[in-house]
Amino acid sequence: MVIHEYAGIVTELEDHKCPHCGTLMSPWLPPPETGWDVILICESNNCSFYLGSEEDIAHKREGSHLGCRFALNPQNGYKPVNVLAVCPH
Numbered sequence: 001m002v003i004h005e006y007a008g009i010v011t012e013l014e015d016h017k018c019p020h021c022g023t024l025m026s027p028w029l030p031p032p033e034t035g036w037d038v039i040l041i042c043e044s045n046n047c048s049f050y051l052g053s054e055e056d057i058a059h060k061r062e063g064s065h066l067g068c069r070f071a072l073n074p075q076n077g078y079k080p081v082n083v084l085a086v087c088p089h
């Protein structure tokens with residue numbers, strides 16, 4: 001179990017490993033405009049999902065350096081969601 005605390009609100013989340021790279025996923029509070037509560041996200045820069053998504057998007061929008069990280073939404077029965085993130089390279 002992982003525990004996320006923000007502004008006095010404690011959220012307990014199940015342990016989940018990323019199915020693409022096996023990294024233990026971390027709790028993350030998305031920007032308010034997403035309307036999501038705390039989600040679990042794969043933070044690995046070597047994740048095949050993340051690296052693959054970067055290539056997909058690069059073909060559509062050159063030089064944007066955006067990629068999708070694999071994430072799970074606990075409010076939605078831990079269903080996978082895509083989180084757009086800026087690539088570090």
Ligand SMILES: [Zn+2]
Nearest residue numbers: 018021042047
């Ligand atoms: Zn991963």
